Amino acid sequence: MSFAAPADSVHVRAPGKINVYLGVGGRHDDGYHALATVFQAVSLYEDVIARHADDFSITVSGVDDLDSVPLDDRNLAMRAAKLLASAAGYEGGVALEIRKSVPVAGGMGGGSADAAAALVACDALWGTGFSTARLHELGARLGADVPFALHGGTAVGTGRGDQLNPALARGRFDWVLVPSDEGLSTPVVYARLDALRDDEGALADDPPLSLEVPAPVLQALRSGDPDLLAESIYNDLQEAALYERPELETTILRGIHAGALQGIVSGSGPTVALLCASPEGAQEVQSLLREHGLESLHVHGPVQGARIIS
Numbered sequence: 516m517s518f519a520a521p522a523d524s525v526h527v528r529a530p531g532k533i534n535v536y537l538g539v540g541g542r543h544d545d546g547y548h549a550l551a552t553v554f555q556a557v558s559l560y561e562d563v564i565a566r567h568a569d570d571f572s573i574t575v576s577g578v579d580d581l582d583s584v585p586l587d588d589r590n591l592a593m594r595a596a597k598l599l600a601s602a603a604g605y606e607g608g609v610a611l612e613i614r615k616s617v618p619v620a621g622g623m624g625g626g627s628a629d630a631a632a633a634l635v636a637c638d639a640l641w642g643t644g645f646s647t648a649r650l651h652e653l654g655a656r657l658g659a660d661v662p663f664a665l666h667g668g669t670a671v672g673t674g675r676g677d678q679l680n681p682a683l684a685r686g687r688f689d690w691v692l693v694p695s696d697e698g699l700s701t702p703v704v705y706a707r708l709d710a711l712r713d714d715e716g717a718l719a720d721d722p723p724l725s726l727e728v729p730a731p732v733l734q735a736l737r738s739g740d741p742d743l744l745a746e747s748i749y750n751d752l753q754e755a756a757l758y759e760r761p762e763l764e765t766t767i768l769r770g771i772h773a774g775a776l777q778g779i780v781s782g783s784g785p786t787v788a789l790l791c792a793s794p795e796g797a798q799e800v801q802s803l804l805r806e807h808g809l810e811s812l813h814v815h816g817p818v819q820g821a822r823i824i825s
């Protein structure tokens with residue numbers, strides 16, 4: 516019986532995400548808000564290649580705004596590798612190569628996808644053999660979006676967004692993504708939401724904001740009907756993201772005028788996600804947006820979570 520030589524490198528691909536529904540509840544003392552969200556993993560990927568090394572290093576390529584991606588312990592993929600090494604008692608290091616496609620600070624969980632990919636790649640490279648559940652636990656310690664980047668597909672997230680339950684989504688949904696040149700800081704958008712709610716004079720003893728994903732969202736996903744989904748996609752952070760970046764409103768309206776069924780800000784933004792009726796419809800939206808000087812990406816979902824591709 517021949518044994519496969521231990522791999523000297525592992526290549527993992529992890530998807531970016533859109534929140535097709537995002538309900539934000541009260542802010543807890545730890546600075547996090549209670550969420551009810553529906554994530555969908557889409558075909559815009561981060562690739563992480565892990566190679567054996569004595570200590571820890573990272574290189575990043577692929578998107579224009581690389582200057583805002585740290586290459587030290589602030590990098591989520593580096594934090595993931597070191598967290599796994601300490602949890603496994605692994606004494607060696609790893610050289611991580613990250614090839615990015617998800618816009619940085621774009622509201623699509625790009626860093627979270629890198630962290631998820633690094634966990635899977637290092638676990639395979641080092642042979643630490645962690646279970647999916649254990650990797651999810653480590654992922655949740657790295658960030659609220661990391662467990663979903665491992666899970667993929669379509670899922671309901673509660674708690675901070677890290678407690679996942681799979682949601683059935685039949686068929687395929689076509690999205691046109693309009694990235695911004697400048698990212699948006701997630702904490703800033705959440706803080707803006709809190710400020711807007713305070714300004715609206717929400718009384719402290721208001722009933723807790725409903726933290727259920729509305730049934731129509733789940734029914735639309737089960738039906739696979741984009742027209743139905745277009746009626747129920749919603750993002751509580753959108754008002755705050757539009758406060759920070761008013762021009763995004765125009766992008767959404769332009770997308771709908773170009774034929775998209777609906778448009779929302781993805782997560783904390785600024786990437787705008789335009790839901791389209793079909794692949795052909797998506798291409799039509801892209802060409803009309805280009806006439807307004809707006810470059811866009813045509814992606815689809817749901818797709819798999821972080822997985823080894825070689």
Ligand SMILES: C[C@](O)(CO)[C@H](O)COP(=O)(O)OP(=O)(O)OC[C@H]1O[C@@H](n2ccc(N)nc2=O)[C@H](O)[C@@H]1O
Pocket residue numbers: 534537546547548549550552622624627657658659660661674675676701702705782783
């Ligand atoms: C906006 C979303 O992308 C929607 O999926 C996530 O809620 C954000 O996920 P993330 O970027 O992985 O968030 P983390 O890195 O865990 O936290 C970044 C910051 O976002 C805010 N944050 C995040 C998640 C959450 N449930 N409540 C929050 O208030 C907090 O200020 C936190 O310090």
Ligand SMILES: Nc1ncnc2c1ncn2[C@@H]1O[C@H](COP(=O)(O)OP(=O)(O)OP(=O)(O)O)[C@@H](O)[C@H]1O
Pocket residue numbers: 583584585589590591592613618619620621622623624625626627629630660698699701782783784
């Ligand atoms: N591997 C990474 N890739 C991108 N940004 C990273 C990474 N590691 C750390 N960061 C830091 O995290 C910040 C947010 O990165 P990220 O691209 O994950 O935002 P995001 O897509 O909006 O995330 P989310 O949607 O989860 O809020 C960046 O501005 C950067 O400073």
